[in-house]
Amino acid sequence: MITVENVSKSFPASASDAASAAPVQALREVNLDVDAGALFGVVGASGSGKSTLARCVALRERPDRGAVRYDGLNTTTLDGRKLREAQSQVAVVDSRLRPERTVAGNIAAPLERVGVDGARRRQRVGTLLDVIGLTRAAAQVPADLTPGQQRRVAVARALAGGPAVLLADDPTAGIDVEETGAVLSVLDRARSELGATVLLMTPDTSVVRRVCDDVALLDHGSVVESGNLLGLAGKRGSRIADELLPAVETSPGEAARFDVVVDVVLVGFASVGALLPEAASRFDVEIGTIGGGLTRFGDTPVARFRIGVRGQRADAALAWIAERGAHVTHTLYGLRGVAA
Structure with missing residues (x-):
């Protein structure tokens, strides 16, 4: 389980405003509980704090106050080797692929970096190509793929090391409706077939409706509503339900x-x-x-x-x-x- 406990995070004002402006408050006392094996959606408009929350949960950013706990372990107290070990269990989907490498080569890259031998590497890449539905495209380069296919390869690359948690920050941005469905299907398979806990950040409520079990609404750095998606459907006054x-x-x-x-x-x-x-x-x-x-x-x-x-x-x-x-x-x- 991931527990986000009273997390707050601010950043200095931009250089042009530094003399007069207060720090930018990105997160304000955020609390979330994400069950192991869930596909949890965080929805909010641009600037609501989704990406900052993603970096805190991924242990790439330390909160100013509060804690991010994995199965009860307070990760904000970790440093050095222990922090790196914890970070290795949390993968972040990065849509930037290496253009000179094939689809299979992009997926294999994280395994090469940690020295996984050739046979095991090929087996893992083959499994992930099947998960993303691009086995026949293994020898192609990213330029040969559609934007949605490229996004699926990025998800597979993030999954290569078998992380416990997969973070996808706006994974459907810039792709059409048909390809959006394929990307979301891959995230669902990552949870159901590979056992990853998936945390999905998006400004698009329709994305949450299609694949998420639970959802939180982030507004100006604060969680204003959260819960099981079906449970919220009939909740009087629910902003999430009204959107969905x-x-x-x-x-x-x-x-x-x-x-x-x-x-x-x-x-x-x-x-x-x-x-x-x-x-x-x-x-x-x-x-x-x-x-x-x-x-x-x-x-x-x-x-x-x-x-x-x-x-x-x-x-x-x-x-x-x-x-x-x-x-x-x-x-x-x-x-x-x-x-x-």
Whole structure:
């Protein structure tokens, strides 16, 4: 487990402002718990502190205050050989490939530096080429690849030494949607097949939605929200959920024909597919979807709908839906006090 405990980090003001400006506070009392084997996303706008947090977790930067612990070990107290040993267990994806080397040669470079023999090196490179889906491109040079393929090679190179932790800072920057999916698939395989704990920094909430188990929102150096992605989906007032769930828009005319209009979040195949029709049948009410839509968190379908309910037992139908795990919030018209 990685524990980030009350970490703060600041930097001196730029040379032109040094005489008058206070230091730049990059991180402010950041706390995070990342379980072993997780794919954890840190999302935030440019300048929110993601890269500074990544360097602190990677043990390339010491925090001013607080601690970064690996399985309870306070890494901020390490130096010399012990610090280098700890750093060797944390790999950082660096998109800069050596242009003169082949794909296989780029992946093999970290193994060559530590003296891994030829047979073991070739075996490891072959495994990683399979993980990134570029076995046939082994003899090509980076210039022959697309930007997304180059990014996958960079991930494989970071994984070459078998690190316990893989840090990917904005790994999908500058690549198109189709190639983004391939890069994220590689990060997921790094976790599921190679056993790495993956910490992913990104400004793109859709990236988090596609692959992460847990997520934290970083804003001006502070964690303003964190938790399990599916758990946050139905949390009232969640900024992360609001970004990830489909937008809801409804005209007053659509809402006016119902006795009750509410927003509902449904998580999972059974809820999304059957819960609303079953409630309508069981309570003899009309339930109409008048806004929202369906998305996925990883492989799990998640819907945010604005629904209208008409009938004498509308309140009972909504209570029944909430009892079965749906998140019913934001009463808009008619019934009051429905929330779960």
